[in-house]
């Protein structure tokens with residue numbers, strides 16, 4: 105692998121030389137094992153420890169198919185989907201790989217007794233498969249995580265609606281937490297060159313998701329002046345939702361759980377911040393069966409206090425069961441609750457009278473289509489949206505990194521170095537970097 109890293113770091117390696125690099129038969133990767141999916145049986149979710157289930161090991165380089173590319177991964181990032189994979193909840197990801205494997209001769213490659221995880225990367229294209237013309241060996245790239253076959257008309261207006269839509273590195277194998285990744289070439293996008301490898305790798309999944317969920321007409325369709333309630337406003341998704349609200353002239357009402365996170369929101373430019381640890385809402389009664397409307401009202405009053413009497417136009421939802429009833433309640437007449445997840449539980453309860461009588465809408469959102477991903481990455485490249493990287497680990501420390509995210513001990517995004525020997529490498533556009541350096545570093549050292 106050293107000769108690949110040397111070629112990348114030399115800075116003047118030609119496309120031809122990259123294309124002629126000898127590829128290894130195996131590479132280091134972070135995996136979960138099929139014969140361990142029951143290892144946490146009977147243990148409460150929070151006690152399931154990713155350090156036990158995530159392995160770092162050599163795996164065989166898969167065959168390169170048509171329309172695909174090998175990427176030498178310089179850096180990747182932790183997403184919550186890797187936490188789900190590592191605790192085998194809500195389902196084991198091996199079921200996804202088996203189902204994908206049944207699709208075709210080529211997809212059979214994904215159905216293995218190990219799963220190489222990870223849904224973000226920055227790096228350099230090593231080789232492209234038959235039919236790839238837009239990308240070449242040597243191109244410096246990031247990859248979004250949308251894997252679609254596009255053989256059915258269902259997805260032709262919106263690639264997220266493809267019946268064979270999958271999240272790369274979660275519902276497919278050969279993901280980004282590895283020295284080499286296998287992607288479809290249409291996942292590739294230019295690396296924002298004012299960023300280091302680890303900064304560039306960190307926004308992909310959450311940035312694209314927040315863009316669709318809040319900005320796109322497929323999601324919240326946010327407009328100037330909207331009051332946007334953002335749960336976990338300095339977290340993976342929330343750190344981008346807050347930036348999109350501010351960029352788009354909306355008013356983010358940021359919910360966080362401590363003062364450090366509140367300070368990060370202020371650094372991003374937010375002014376209306378609620379510390380949920382101070383508020384101590386009990387949205388659920390002790391028995392865990394009934395929601396507690398008095399507590400929804402208390403949240404609603406707090407919001408009106410902050411906004412000068414106004415209610416929420418759009419809720420950026422992802423905690424799920426814990427907060428969903430409150431989110432529906434505090435939304436204004438005609439407003440929208442956009443949801444992409446259920447971290448605290450997927451069986452939601454809300455009072456439907458508040459929804460229908462006030463003509464509110466619940467809009468579901470999941471990742472982003474090709475175009476939305478491209479647009480979200482373009483905003484990063486232009487320096488209009490910034491990475492939210494707080495801390496970077498090595499590949500060997502991925503278990504700890506995933507545990508931090510699982511236990512909500514992190515800020516923003518957690519990066520992972522793959523081939524990159526240290527942090528801080530890979531910047532080509534120093535002028536743009538200098539212009540935005542404070543924003544780029546806003547999540548560090550908190």
Ligand SMILES: C/C=C/C(=O)SCCNC(=O)CCNC(=O)[C@H](O)C(C)(C)COP(=O)(O)OP(=O)(O)OC[C@H]1O[C@@H](n2cnc3c(N)ncnc32)[C@H](O)[C@@H]1OP(=O)(O)O
Pocket residue numbers: 184185188193194195249271309313444445470471
């Ligand atoms: C970008 C990052 C994103 C994230 O981080 S998201 C958060 C992490 N992700 C998750 O937590 C989601 C994990 N996935 C799941 O929990 C499950 O994945 C789903 C609940 C989403 C789906 O369940 P399943 O069992 O995998 O698939 P089915 O689509 O329900 O299909 C099962 C069988 O049921 C049939 N079926 C589905 N809908 C209908 C219907 N409306 N009427 C009749 N049959 C139906 C299908 O065809 C199939 O059948 P057949 O097994 O024979 O192929």
Ligand SMILES: NC(=O)C1=CN([C@@H]2O[C@H](COP(=O)(O)OP(=O)(O)OC[C@H]3O[C@@H](n4cnc5c(N)ncnc54)[C@H](OP(=O)(O)O)[C@@H]3O)[C@@H](O)[C@H]2O)C=CC1
Pocket residue numbers: 183184185188309310313335336337338339340341342359360361362365380422423426427444445446447448469470471472509512516
């Ligand atoms: N469908 C899709 O396309 C996507 C779905 N997801 C899913 O979204 C969820 C969040 O992902 P991500 O933002 O990256 O994760 P993070 O853990 O980085 O951020 C989530 C934030 O939610 C807040 N939070 C946690 N528990 C609660 C609670 N009980 N009540 C209110 N707020 C809470 C925390 O902020 P604080 O403690 O400050 O309040 C935390 O920072 C995950 O389940 C993930 O799988 C993620 C990306 C894409």
